Amino acid sequence: MALICMRAKSPRLANAARHGAPICFGFVLLSLTLVAPFASAQAIQLSVDASMTGARIDRNLFGQFAEHLGHGIYEGIWVGRDSSIPNTRGIRKDVVDALKAIRVPNVRWPGGCFADEYHWRNGIGPQRAVTLNPNWGGVIEPNTFGTHEFMDFIAQIEAEAYVSLNVGSGTPREAADWLEYLTAAQPTNLAKERAANGHAAPYKVPYLGIGNESWDCGGNMTPEYYLSQFKIYSRFVRNYNPAQQEHDKMLRIAVGPGGGEVRWTDWTETIMKGYQQHTWSWDMDGLSMHNYTVMNWQDKFKSEGFGETEYAQFLKETLKMDDLIAKHSAIMDKYDPEKKVALVVDEWGSWYAPLPGSNPGFLLQQNSLRDAVLAALNLNIFARHADRVRMANIAQMINVLQAMILTDKEKMVLTPTYYVFKMYLPFQDSTFVPVTFDAGKYTHGDVTLPRVDAIAAKGADGKLWIEVTNVDPNQAVEVQVNVAGVSAKGAVGETLTAPKVDSVNTFDAPKTVVTKAFSAKASGGKLTLKLEPKSVTVVAVE
Ligand code: AHR
Numbered sequence: 001m002a003l004i005c006m007r008a009k010s011p012r013l014a015n016a017a018r019h020g021a022p023i024c025f026g027f028v029l030l031s032l033t034l035v036a037p038f039a040s041a042q043a044i045q046l047s048v049d050a051s052m053t054g055a056r057i058d059r060n061l062f063g064q065f066a067e068h069l070g071h072g073i074y075e076g077i078w079v080g081r082d083s084s085i086p087n088t089r090g091i092r093k094d095v096v097d098a099l100k101a102i103r104v105p106n107v108r109w110p111g112g113c114f115a116d117e118y119h120w121r122n123g124i125g126p127q128r129a130v131t132l133n134p135n136w137g138g139v140i141e142p143n144t145f146g147t148h149e150f151m152d153f154i155a156q157i158e159a160e161a162y163v164s165l166n167v168g169s170g171t172p173r174e175a176a177d178w179l180e181y182l183t184a185a186q187p188t189n190l191a192k193e194r195a196a197n198g199h200a201a202p203y204k205v206p207y208l209g210i211g212n213e214s215w216d217c218g219g220n221m222t223p224e225y226y227l228s229q230f231k232i233y234s235r236f237v238r239n240y241n242p243a244q245q246e247h248d249k250m251l252r253i254a255v256g257p258g259g260g261e262v263r264w265t266d267w268t269e270t271i272m273k274g275y276q277q278h279t280w281s282w283d284m285d286g287l288s289m290h291n292y293t294v295m296n297w298q299d300k301f302k303s304e305g306f307g308e309t310e311y312a313q314f315l316k317e318t319l320k321m322d323d324l325i326a327k328h329s330a331i332m333d334k335y336d337p338e339k340k341v342a343l344v345v346d347e348w349g350s351w352y353a354p355l356p357g358s359n360p361g362f363l364l365q366q367n368s369l370r371d372a373v374l375a376a377l378n379l380n381i382f383a384r385h386a387d388r389v390r391m392a393n394i395a396q397m398i399n400v401l402q403a404m405i406l407t408d409k410e411k412m413v414l415t416p417t418y419y420v421f422k423m424y425l426p427f428q429d430s431t432f433v434p435v436t437f438d439a440g441k442y443t444h445g446d447v448t449l450p451r452v453d454a455i456a457a458k459g460a461d462g463k464l465w466i467e468v469t470n471v472d473p474n475q476a477v478e479v480q481v482n483v484a485g486v487s488a489k490g491a492v493g494e495t496l497t498a499p500k501v502d503s504v505n506t507f508d509a510p511k512t513v514v515t516k517a518f519s520a521k522a523s524g525g526k527l528t529l530k531l532e533p534k535s536v537t538v539v540a541v542e
Contacts, residue, residue, distance in 0.1 A: 043477075043479065044437055044451075044478070044480070045437060045479075045480050046480065046481045047481075047482040048435045048464070048482070049434075049483075049485045050456075050458060050483070050486045051484070051485035052485070053432065053433055053458060054387070054431065054434060055386035055387040056429065056431055057382075057427050057430045057432055058390040058391065059429045061379065061382045061389065061390070061392045062103075062105055062379075062392070062427075063105055063107070063162065063346070063391055063392060064104050064107050064108070064404070065107070065109075065394065065395045066108070066110075066396060067396055068110050068111065068112075068114045068141060068145075069363060069396065069400050070136060070137070070362025070399055071364070071398070071407065072398050072400040073110075074144075075409075076399045076405070076407050077092065077095060077153055077398060078090055078149060085409070090144075090149065091152060094412045095398065095412060096156045096157055098404070098412070098414060099159075099397075099404070099405075105428065106160040106393070107150075107153075107157075107159050107397065108162040108164060108207075108209065109162070109163065110150070110164065111164055112212055113135040113213065113217035114136065115164035115166055115211075116169055116218040118166050119131075119166065119170065119174065120146070120166075120174070122146070123143040123147055123149075125197055128146065135217065136362065137359045137360075138361070147178075147182065148197060148199060151199070151203050160207065161204065161206065162208075162253075162393070163178075163182075163205055163208055163209065164209035164212050165208065165237065166211075167214060167218060167230075168211065168214065168219035169219075172232050172233055172236045175233060175236075176238065178237075179208075179237050180240060181193065183202045183204075183205055183239045184202060184241075185201075185202045185240065202241045202242070204241055204243065204244060205239055206248060206251065207286075208250050208252050208253065209255075210234065210237070210252060210253065210255070211226065211229070211254075212255065214229070215255070215258065215263070215267060216258070223266060226254075226271070230254050230255075230284070234282035234283060235282045251286055251342075252284055252285050252286070253284075253342075254287050255271075256268060256271065257289050257290075257328055259324070260324050260328075265327065265328070268287065268328050268331045269331055272287070272332055272336060275336060275341060285342065286343070286391065288347075289324070289346075290345075290347040290348070291347070291348055292347065292349060293317050293318040293349065293351065294317075294350075294352075295314060295317055299353075300351065301313075303350070303352035303355070303367065303371075304368055304502055305502060306370075306501070308473055308474075308501060311370050311502070312449060313447055314350070314374070315373060315377065315449055318377055318378060319381075322381045322385075325345070325381065325389060329385060329389075332388065339387055339388055342389070342390035343385070343388045343389045344389075344391040344393075345389060345393070346392065347395045349374075349396075349401050350365070350371050351401055351402075362400070365403075366406075367403060367406070368502045368513070369416050369496075369498040369500070369501055369513050372417055372536055373471060373534060375394070375417045375420040376420050376467065377453055377471075379424055379427070380453050383427065383455045384432070384455065394417070402417055404417060404418040404421060405418060406507075411507040413507050415505060416496065416498070416503075416504070416513040419513065423467075426459040426463070426465045427455075427457050427467070430460060431457055432455070432456075432457055433464065434456070435456045437479075439453065440477070442472040451472050452468055452479065454466065454468045455467050463540045464486050464540070464541040465493075468529060469535070469537075470531040470534065470535045470537075474533055476530065477531045477533075478530050480527070481526065481527040481528075481529060482525070483522075483541060484525075487525065488525055488526070488527050489542050490519065490521050490527070491527050491539035491542060492517075492518070492519045492539060492540060492542060493517075493537065493539030495518040495532065495536065496513065496515045496516075496535060496536045496537075497533070498513040498534075501534055520539060527541065
């Protein structure tokens, strides 16, 4: 038995959802054997009622993470003003254009583990300090990409800033000064210094991360110690931007769990209990959670050149995201039943072995069709938990881990994951609509997975959008969609698949995994979606 759950916002569901109890639709996983593609006997029935709406799917769920790590920033974003690679004030144009097209809502920067050793003064002004990056390969950190360059970059891609503070090796004073430098409108010394460095107007900082993985690379703190640090930073690190006082107030995000074991549940308990007892002088708006999909930290899976066994095992692993969110959400519900504090999954994605020949500290990996399916499955999990999960940041944006973009000098290629983020654009700031379906089963060796996954939402454009992932790499699937609440004449959208589970886009063959147009017919209000094996499909009901 599998369950699809939601928290109701619609009056029709409100009664059942009293006291925050989720509404669940049960379905039995059936074993199906297809004899021919799209044979109607094996069709999956999916029901969606557009009048039953749930939580808002915040566009911030599609956030990105850019750390000073490997070629994520240097070469990936920053090539310098004198580069022969086309750039705007040192920021490469091809990357900006690609990121604008997926409407990145926010970018988390400068780390990661890097953040807890970052001293912002090294990255401003005409003379930059040359330091080291001990976390990631021990390479030189030139600090040529600093505060102003980051703010310029996010302005160019039309995203918002999610700034991570140094709690591990910094001080509240250093962090408070940084925020004053960034946001003060009055002519303080720091605001004048910012103006002298080229930006008279205060910057907007909507999201502030107070530390990173403070239980580990961020300082090996106990939850109690971290909580007391958080209170100090929450109190003294102020945003002075006049435009962020009444509206658009800066949200403070605390370090949260990194897994489901006892030490992480203890962490969430301690921080949330502290939040419940918070006074007027400090506050918390989000609790971060990090969860990578990795099979074995000592001997990681390869990102390319793998087969169906690794495909199935890796996707099974990624589905654990759902339980992890449920577990920490339940703790948060105890101390924050009104869900004021968002769960912010600000590091997620696949983590494989570094590509042969690359610096192991640079976390460079390929990105295959498997990653596209993985991205869709995780985005769907976030959407189903959208009442609590209101922000997420895939790790990381360029050239690191599950990237959107890979670059090599002047060359750039868009990854399969990039295309999923593009396909999901209609889900940004949409309203969740529950779907019920019999997922079926896909079995390979000792791994059994739901054969399909699906979500639906009312888009900001008023249309009903449906996403269906066919996890099965061998069998096409026909999904018959019973649509209520709107009259369905057909559906149009895009689908993403590729010849093999490990198909990738390369600089020489950049179009192996790309979207293509998709359409479906309706009859009697019922849509028939014919999905290719191992595919991600997004359609608007017409
Ligand atoms: O994303 C790479 C690293 O993974 C981050 O720096 C850290 O926060 C996490 O452990």
